[in-house]
Amino acid sequence: MQFKDIIGQETLKKRLVNSVKENRISHAQMFLGRGSVGKLALAYAYAQYINCTDKQNGDSCGQCSSCRKYAAMSHPDLFFSYPVNTNYTSSSKATETRVKKDPVSADFLADWKNYIDEIKGYPDLFQWYQRIGIENKQGFISKEEARKIVHQLQYKSVEAKYKVLIVWMIEKMNEVASNALLKLIEEPPDNTLIFLIAEEKEKLLSTILSRVQIIVVPSIETAKLQSYLIQQNPKLSEIELRDIANLASGDVFKANEIISNSSEMMENYELFVEWMRLCYKKGSLEGIKIWVEKTSKFGREKQKSFLDFSLRMVRESLLLNYGNDQLVKIMGHEEQFLNKFAPFIHMGNAQAIQEILNQAIYEIERNVSGISLFADLSLKMSRLLKVVPPGR
Numbered sequence: 001m002q003f004k005d006i007i008g009q010e011t012l013k014k015r016l017v018n019s020v021k022e023n024r025i026s027h028a029q030m031f032l033g034r035g036s037v038g039k040l041a042l043a044y045a046y047a048q049y050i051n052c053t054d055k056q057n058g059d060s061c062g063q064c065s066s067c068r069k070y071a072a073m074s075h076p077d078l079f080f081s082y083p084v085n086t087n088y089t090s091s092s093k094a095t096e097t098r099v100k101k102d103p104v105s106a107d108f109l110a111d112w113k114n115y116i117d118e119i120k121g122y123p124d125l126f127q128w129y130q131r132i133g134i135e136n137k138q139g140f141i142s143k144e145e146a147r148k149i150v151h152q153l154q155y156k157s158v159e160a161k162y163k164v165l166i167v168w169m170i171e172k173m174n175e176v177a178s179n180a181l182l183k184l185i186e187e188p189p190d191n192t193l194i195f196l197i198a199e200e201k202e203k204l205l206s207t208i209l210s211r212v213q214i215i216v217v218p219s220i221e222t223a224k225l226q227s228y229l230i231q232q233n234p235k236l237s238e239i240e241l242r243d244i245a246n247l248a249s250g251d252v253f254k255a256n257e258i259i260s261n262s263s264e265m266m267e268n269y270e271l272f273v274e275w276m277r278l279c280y281k282k283g284s285l286e287g288i289k290i291w292v293e294k295t296s297k298f299g300r301e302k303q304k305s306f307l308d309f310s311l312r313m314v315r316e317s318l319l320l321n322y323g324n325d326q327l328v329k330i331m332g333h334e335e336q337f338l339n340k341f342a343p344f345i346h347m348g349n350a351q352a353i354q355e356i357l358n359q360a361i362y363e364i365e366r367n368v369s370g371i372s373l374f375a376d377l378s379l380k381m382s383r384l385l386k387v388v389p390p391g392r
């Protein structure tokens with residue numbers, strides 16, 4: 001991974017490059033930030049840059065032996081650690097990685113390499129769990145793993161100047177393992193760099209936090225994310241991608257999710273517009289009945305997705321209404337509708353509407369049947385939409 005492959009984050013890249021130029025690379029650093037903003041990519045590119053034997057201005061060369069091994073994740077002095085779990089089931093195929101007990105990162109190295117390659121260095125925890133078939137469990141970094149790491153790093157580096165350990169999602173390390181890591185940070189073997197990646201500061205041991213240099217990785221700048229999305233999705237319109245970049249709040253994983261869900265979003269949008277018109281119009285009982293029948297036939301996931309979307313529309317309307325339109329994150333086609341719809345959402349009904357939508361989501365999660373749920377919800381919604389705004 002090279003710095004040039006990283007979306008935005010120019011300030012941080014400069015800072016990391018300077019630390020190498022000025023020969024003040026801290027041996028334990030933590031890349032901290034929410035979501036897919038490039039924490040792992042930065043740590044990875046930084047490590048590659050440090051060990052590159054032919055550094056170009058501000059980036060690794062991508063050509064030298066070290067860079068090539070880094071790119072293939074096959075460098076003998078580069079170690080990764082990430083949350084895993086057992087994933088053996090009786091129906092496992094022989095071709096898949098299947099681990100029955102004491103799972104450690106090394107068991108899943110091939111999956112990890114493929115995954116990081118495929119998502120270009122911007123992993124997402126739940127997607128990783130899905131990839132190795134542990135989405136119904138929690139991944140963790142075990143004490144066996146920590147022991148293994150400590151052991152591996154005691155050896156002299158094979159060919160690079162620095163051995164590098166990158167731990168992704170350090171919050172998934174249990175306490176015993178964290179203490180082993182802490183010892184490693186306190187008494188590091190020679191020429192060893194430890195880069196920790198974390199999302200939630202609150203979940204980390206204060207002893208670790210106090211011993212690492214913390215690099216806060218902010219959201220990706222919207223304009224940078226937009227140009228990246230345009231380059232990756234030549235078939236989509238630039239305006240649409242601008243909206244998606246805006247909606248994703250600087251998180252590349254989210255942006256890609258929105259792109260893949262945009263057809264679902266379009267359906268939700270059309271369904272919502274239809275629903276709101278029916279609920280507001282007088283004498284549309286027959287129309288509501290047809291709408292309810294249609295919607296109750298959808299699967300649970302689709303119904304939930306629709307109600308989540310409805311909640312978002314209500315929230316955005318409220319923001320729009322009360323003059324916080326710079327906070328509104330909507331797609332182009334939604335804007336026109338929301339401008340007309342927003343006045344119907346106000347302090348006199350917004351809370352109740354959100355409550356009935358949340359209640360419906362809760363019931364769907366508990367398998368409550370569709371027709372009565374959506375019929376009841378529509379009646380309540382009709383009533384609430386007709387509430388007169390306070391002060392009018």
Ligand SMILES: [Zn+2]
Pocket residue numbers: 051052053054055060061062063064065066067
């Ligand atoms: Zn190089």
